Amino acid sequence: MVRAAVLPAVGAPLRIAEIELPEPGPGQVRVRLAAAGVCHSDLSLSDGTLRQPVPAVLGHEGAGTVTAVGEGVDRVAPGDRVVLNWAPSCGTCHFCGLGEPWLCAASGAAATTPYARLAHGGDELYPGLGTAVFAEETVVAADAALPLPEGVPLTEAALLGCAVLTGYGAVHHSARVRPGESVAVHGIGGVGLAALQAARIAGADTIVAVDVSPEKEPLARAAGATEFVLADDTTAKRVRELTDGHGADVALECAGRADAIRTAWSATRRGGRTTVVGIGGREQQVTFTALELFYFGRTLSGCVYGNSDPAKDLPVIAEHVRAGRFDLSAMVTGRIGLDGIPEAFAAMTAGRGGRSLVVFPGA
Structure with missing residues (x-):
């Protein structure tokens, strides 16, 4: 028993x-x-x-x-x-x-x-x-x-x-963050915290953490966030201000909510990548206009389990843990x-x- x-x-x-x-x-x-x-x-x-x-x-x-x-x-x-x-x-x-x-x-x-x-x-x-x-x-x-x-x-x-393979994989496999890029992580739970650490490991420059709770700021900064933005109606504008007016090169949505997905998309620069990591319900509907899809040239993609191969990724992440990077x-x-x-x-x-x-x- x-x-x-x-x-x-x-x-x-x-x-x-x-x-x-x-x-x-x-x-x-x-x-x-x-x-x-x-x-x-x-x-x-x-x-x-x-x-x-x-x-x-x-x-x-x-x-x-x-x-x-x-x-x-x-x-x-x-x-x-x-x-x-x-x-x-x-x-x-x-x-x-x-x-x-x-x-x-x-x-x-x-x-x-x-x-x-x-x-x-x-x-x-x-x-x-x-x-x-x-x-x-x-x-x-x-x-x-x-x-x-x-x-x-x-x-x-x-x-x-789950959390680490998903957050690490979202950064390194799905969004393919490159050194010097800016990253905005929306939703600072377990997966979001893992994504922040992974973005730092990937060499991201500006790393913006976005959450509805101000209490998450110390956690986010300890994980590697260089900036913290409280989620509200001005979030996308604030992220653009923190990234030289352009928007983040990469936005990761880790909350699984329609409004957070829409905000992450709007906070991504023209030609940037928005990756949906969180799992939302069927009732969560996200809308885009045909014109903005053309004009902004952004990539919107889903991400399952961080697009990871656990057998291959675990040894890599373990080395980051042993080295004190994660x-x-x-x-x-x-x-x-x-x-x-x-x-x-x-x-x-x-x-x-x-x-x-x-x-x-x-x-």
Whole structure:
């Protein structure tokens, strides 16, 4: 039996319950979690913005230690420290063949397959985004457990599983920020903080952080922001003023809101790049005129999981961590237990803090 935060139904409160995990089957591994980050995507799964079969154990950003492996697993062994990859690629679908593993057609299959059940023969449970890390232990496919490079603290390594790969990848893979460029990051949560650090690593000159909360300014500046702008009706104008009147070369929208996307677009210079990183709902509509699309010559693109290949990117990011260029601990503004997740959801909704980290006993 292990303890987990269970979502009994879409829109229902999480409840702490004991669950029964099976032994890992062929191609599977069992992992004892050290920590799990609370991501906005977990909130979106709980309220129905993103689809997730229920009842479910949410959580997809985690790191821990392998305790058992199933038949045929040779890439990791008991005792290995791993980061969980919530979107492992199959390597054979159309998108994988194009070298775009972040768009893998099969990456979401695990989330729709029951993996455990409530204690004492209770209901079957589904794993949130295939990983279910809001629990003391989980069972995942072996290709979802990536070896953690040496020199990275296991607890903070949980952030590598989503926020860091997404923010780092958005800067280096999607927007392809170049040295000397100006960057505006809209939305300073976990992903936004990672994007600010990545922009600094990429050599960006002016780095503008934009958020609705003035309390985010110290966090943003510590992550690398050279300027901070409070989000309001004058945001785009303020960003242009801070970038010699032109607008940012690159704008990254990390909030997943229509108004923030529109503002990021308007704050981007002619010929610049606007990258949408945040996940918005279907009801969030963004409008552009045909004339402005022609006149400004900007590029607007979506970004899934930072357009990252986790197996290749983790060692690169780990080297930045070891060298002190990327500070994982600076992203964490709360260390909580499983029962603190609802408050972490509330804090995200209210725009407070950076990343909340569930830290498990013994970590």
